[in-house]
Amino acid sequence: MTPSLYRDTWAEVDLDAIEYNVKQIRERIPAHCSVIAVVKADAYGHGAVEVAESALKSGAQMLAVAILEEAITLREAGFDVPILVFGRVAPKDVAVAAEKDITLTFFQKEWLREVKRESLPGPVNLHMKWDTGMGRIGLRTEDELHQLVDELKEASNVKLTGIYTHFATADESGKDYFIMQNERFDKLLQAFRGMWEEPVAIHTGNSAASIRYPEKMHHYIRFGISMYGLYPSSTVKKEQIIDLKQSFSLHSRLIHVKRLAPGESVSYGATYTTSDYEWIGTIMIGYADGWIRKLQGIDVLIDGKRMPIVGRICMDQTMIKLDKEYPVGTKVTLIGKQRDEMIGVDEVADYLDTISYEIPCMISSRVPRTYSGK
Numbered sequence: 187m188t189p190s191l192y193r194d195t196w197a198e199v200d201l202d203a204i205e206y207n208v209k210q211i212r213e214r215i216p217a218h219c220s221v222i223a224v225v226k227a228d229a230y231g232h233g234a235v236e237v238a239e240s241a242l243k244s245g246a247q248m249l250a251v252a253i254l255e256e257a258i259t260l261r262e263a264g265f266d267v268p269i270l271v272f273g274r275v276a277p278k279d280v281a282v283a284a285e286k287d288i289t290l291t292f293f294q295k296e297w298l299r300e301v302k303r304e305s306l307p308g309p310v311n312l313h314m315k316w317d318t319g320m321g322r323i324g325l326r327t328e329d330e331l332h333q334l335v336d337e338l339k340e341a342s343n344v345k346l347t348g349i350y351t352h353f354a355t356a357d358e359s360g361k362d363y364f365i366m367q368n369e370r371f372d373k374l375l376q377a378f379r380g381m382w383e384e385p386v387a388i389h390t391g392n393s394a395a396s397i398r399y400p401e402k403m404h405h406y407i408r409f410g411i412s413m414y415g416l417y418p419s420s421t422v423k424k425e426q427i428i429d430l431k432q433s434f435s436l437h438s439r440l441i442h443v444k445r446l447a448p449g450e451s452v453s454y455g456a457t458y459t460t461s462d463y464e465w466i467g468t469i470m471i472g473y474a475d476g477w478i479r480k481l482q483g484i485d486v487l488i489d490g491k492r493m494p495i496v497g498r499i500c501m502d503q504t505m506i507k508l509d510k511e512y513p514v515g516t517k518v519t520l521i522g523k524q525r526d527e528m529i530g531v532d533e534v535a536d537y538l539d540t541i542s543y544e545i546p547c548m549i550s551s552r553v554p555r556t557y558s559g560k
């Protein structure tokens with residue numbers, strides 16, 4: 187399960203939690219609706235292969251990633267389910283996708299024209315992206331839709347298998363913008379039905395939309411952040427519609443413990459000075475691991491108790507003010523649970539004035555991921 191480690195810092199991913207979270211959403215969405223497990227960015231920093239395995243085991247039917255490299259990694263790991271790439275892949279690289287049976291996203295007629303000229307090993311599966319208000323990628327008007335469909339009808343090396351859009355505000359308490367995006371989608375869909383007869387898979391919702399508006403979901407949902415046990419926003423968390431289990435935790439061990447006299451300082455810039463005799467511990471994690479300098483002052487857990495990081499965080503090491511002497515090797519939890527205390531991903535995100543999505547993503551690949559459960 188755990189590879190041998192030469193350093194005392196590691197992230198732990200609870201795969202039982204992933205399975206639990208997928209089951210929770212499957213109970214909530216309509217029976218005709220399936221789950222696309224979103225495992226882009228190495229599964230939001232959790233490890234794409236392991237998470238994909240757990241998600242599929244708990245009933246997800248498709249995988250989605252951001253870039254072609256991520257899709258190839260999964261295919262080569264042996265997954266044979268459909269894999270969708272959300273981003274734009276250059277026409278010259280479409281042959282690679284076709285060869286590996288990877289589904290691509292498209293939304294530009296120029297792109298289709300270029301792909302038509304490529305010689306592919308077989309037809310490439312495509313999902314068409316509609317921009318109903320996210321303002322990122324996708325076609326926006328019925329006119330563009332017409333042009334794209336005309337282009338599509340003349341292309342023999344592509345196969346349209348899906349249509350989707352993405353919501354900008356599904357996690358916010360105000361519903362107007364979400365409703366407006368849905369209306370635009372329905373209108374485009376109505377127009378599309380008049381020009382296309384073959385069946386296509388339709389999907390609109392991310393975690394927030396599928397949790398809050400399950401009745402609005404079509405054939406699939408795209409389940410990302412909440413598969414990892416995190417809520418898309420504090421609004422969704424407060425609504426308590428769904429129970430989720432956080433999968434990610436981050437740990438280290440004391441590698442040095444010492445008692446400092448009053449008036450001694452700790453770390454670069456001597457920004458922390460002891461006011462009394464104090465026990466100071468050192469752990470091997472720093473900003474090169476993604477434990478960034480702005481986290482100076484946040485608590486960690488030792489022996490089920492909260493203790494603060496003192497002094498500047500270094501590239502590879504961090505100091506903690508201990509409440510007493512602890513032996514070298516004592517476990518330190520930076521994210522996760524110890525007894526009744528918990529430092530959630532959300533707490534770290536709040537401390538940094540950002541969203542939970544960013545936290546496991548920013549823990550660098552130097553920190554080994556280990557897996558529990560399964």
Ligand SMILES: *Cc1c(COP(=O)(O)O)cnc(C)c1O
Binds near residue numbers: 272391394408412
């Ligand atoms: C990342 C992403 C998702 C997943 O969103 P969550 O909020 O993490 O559930 C869904 N769809 C697209 C297009 C995405 O880029």
